[in-house]
Amino acid sequence: MPISKNYFRKGDLIRSLAMIAVIFIHVLSNKQSAIASSSQFNWWVNNIIVIGLRWSVPIFIMLSGALIIRPHQTQNLKLFFKKRLTRVIIPLIFWVIIYYFWHLHRHTLVSLGNYLSQIFIFGLPYYHLYFIYIILGLYLVTPIINIFLKNTNRKQQIYSAILLMILAIISNFFDLWFRNGWENNLGNTISYFVPYLGYFILGYILREIKLNKKQINLAWAGYFVSVFIGSIATYFLMNQYGYTNRGLIFNDYLSITTVISALSLYLLINTIHLSNWQISQHKFIKNLAQMSLGVYLIHPIIIDIFEYNFQNNLSLKYSELIINFGFKIPFTIIISYLIIQIISKVPILKLSVGVK
Numbered sequence: 001m002p003i004s005k006n007y008f009r010k011g012d013l014i015r016s017l018a019m020i021a022v023i024f025i026h027v028l029s030n031k032q033s034a035i036a037s038s039s040q041f042n043w044w045v046n047n048i049i050v051i052g053l054r055w056s057v058p059i060f061i062m063l064s065g066a067l068i069i070r071p072h073q074t075q076n077l078k079l080f081f082k083k084r085l086t087r088v089i090i091p092l093i094f095w096v097i098i099y100y101f102w103h104l105h106r107h108t109l110v111s112l113g114n115y116l117s118q119i120f121i122f123g124l125p126y127y128h129l130y131f132i133y134i135i136l137g138l139y140l141v142t143p144i145i146n147i148f149l150k151n152t153n154r155k156q157q158i159y160s161a162i163l164l165m166i167l168a169i170i171s172n173f174f175d176l177w178f179r180n181g182w183e184n185n186l187g188n189t190i191s192y193f194v195p196y197l198g199y200f201i202l203g204y205i206l207r208e209i210k211l212n213k214k215q216i217n218l219a220w221a222g223y224f225v226s227v228f229i230g231s232i233a234t235y236f237l238m239n240q241y242g243y244t245n246r247g248l249i250f251n252d253y254l255s256i257t258t259v260i261s262a263l264s265l266y267l268l269i270n271t272i273h274l275s276n277w278q279i280s281q282h283k284f285i286k287n288l289a290q291m292s293l294g295v296y297l298i299h300p301i302i303i304d305i306f307e308y309n310f311q312n313n314l315s316l317k318y319s320e321l322i323i324n325f326g327f328k329i330p331f332t333i334i335i336s337y338l339i340i341q342i343i344s345k346v347p348i349l350k351l352s353v354g355v356k
Helices: 005-032 037-052 056-068 079-104 112-122 130-150 156-178 194-205 213-241 255-272 280-292 292-315 320-344
Strands: none
Touching: 005 037, 005 056, 005 194, 005 255, 005 280, 005 320, 037 320, 056 112, 056 130, 056 194, 056 255, 079 112, 079 130, 112 156, 130 194, 156 194, 156 255, 194 213, 194 255, 213 255, 280 292, 292 320
């Protein structure tokens, strides 16, 4: 079944929302590190929002599956890999270099040998760049997925995707529970993408499903109930285990609550009818979506700049919530977007931010 033109608008909307959600998570997630009675309200606000936005990475991966999985089309592998891998490998190389020098600028004690191991073994040269390794791995196995989907019926496809998702949830739970402590890196360059195969294939399977009124209500209920359970569970687990894998087990992209919230929102967005959007609105969302990869890649630097230059002075006048929502998040989104806009206009640099 071909993807409708309307769906591409939804793809732009998903990319834009996911990028903004990730920035919210990265600004607020560190505030979950302690549950202090003096800032209990602030902690709960941060906790609920972070849990509520954990769909961001999964839903982007589902979108990728919807857009690039083509089991019934003949694809030239050389052209496929040239088109897809160029848009991933060039940004990865460029930003790995940038973040090495950013480490040095921050006076972080990181040797070149250790940094190279983070690049080639652990896939974590900076805390957000693991995502590029996930996308790279998924692109590499897409031709194999196409062959599998072409030779299976819909029931077999759904069974396989759900099985992959369940195995990922269970495996992730065991890793987080029994390998407690953030000093244990749970991924590596080669295998980062594997737990996300379920999301990737479900994105293709569910791409054209439209919910009826009753199903829409169930999807919203699934989202809010999963966020509620995840938030409450995180509170009790962090009280017991602190800021560790166990404490944050429901604060993960592969937790059962995140899977439910991500699938619910994906189906809800698929059901939205966007044909009545004004042209100006669509153009803005399209441009924001085109900049989304670049904004994702640069935003940790902008967060650091804000914290180094403005955070302390603002904390003398404003509460943490006002600083985060009134200053830090808007600053990070706007400055990141403007810088990437400029970079995207420079022919020699635009590929570094994923712009054609």
